[in-house]
Amino acid sequence: MKYVFGPVPSRRLGQSLGIDTIPLKTCNWNCVYCQLGRTQPLINERQEYYPSEEILAEVRKALEAHKPGEIDWVTFVGSGEPLLHAGMGYLIRQVKSMTVLPVAVITNGSLLYLPEVRQELSAADAVLPSLDAGTASLYRMINRPHPELTFERLVEGLVAFREEYCGKLWVEVMLVRGLNDTPQVLWDIAKVLQKIRPDAVHINLPTRPPAETWVQIPSEESLMQAMAILGNIAEVVHPAEGSFDLSGYDNPIDAVIGIITRHPMRQEELERTLEHWSPGQVSQALSDLTASGRAQVVERFGMRFWSAAPSHYPDEEQSLRTMPGYRYRSKSRHSSNEIHGDEK
């Protein structure tokens, strides 16, 4: 399967059958915490990246292959921003006509300022946009958006969508230590959330390998503070435990690539998942993937994560240059250049 994966255990949606409508990593943001690495280059053009009918044929096949109870949600999510696929409205409506299962769209929300995008999303049962900052400067620092996508447009789009949309609007706030987990910043986010009036706020943590090495998970105390400040509709969503369903794949190599392209996994998770096959097959698959250069191991938080090879994770030195407030003095004795944290 090229476009459909899982079901995978989702932090928010139980066992979720994922639909990926765009190539890795087609996105108009370059979030410091992105588990798929840096976005290079930023893309903000809506087009039919993959043929809609091919995507729908795979969805039909995957739905037929699963028994009732094995899938909780059908979710448009994947290796970038799904709403960059120009046929999203059609895809959502077609999937709704195939199944009684609820359909969700996980999006960064940056295109909701466009009336046609809001209209396309109207058929979904739940939409999960992001809001990680309450000010324009912090938005640029965390999400590093395409120049056309201002903070004003993001908030304007979320507010307008809430007014029109009858489904569940669950806003996700990704907390990053030292960036948006302090009381002042959380109050700024709370003020914007008051305008949006979501059905729930999901606080999330960067537990997967972040693009930038300096991204850290907030302390338990900051998490509690965030819950208190973001009000009684906020809920903390911990990483879900559950099993990955790789039954749609014929061999362990395709299965691993299918999952880690959208969802990098720790070594232990990967080994647990691959118990589906014999230990000999597992070890052969891992060495084949390493040798063929289709997968890479990324080290973050002192752990090893498997990710698809095209994802770009900067090394420590490259990454530190983008850390807010970081000042780097060139190693050359003859140079007095200083590189400031917000330069790339």
Ligand code: SF4
């Ligand atoms: S986290 Fe999502 S919105 Fe941010 S860069 Fe990654 S794919 Fe894009």
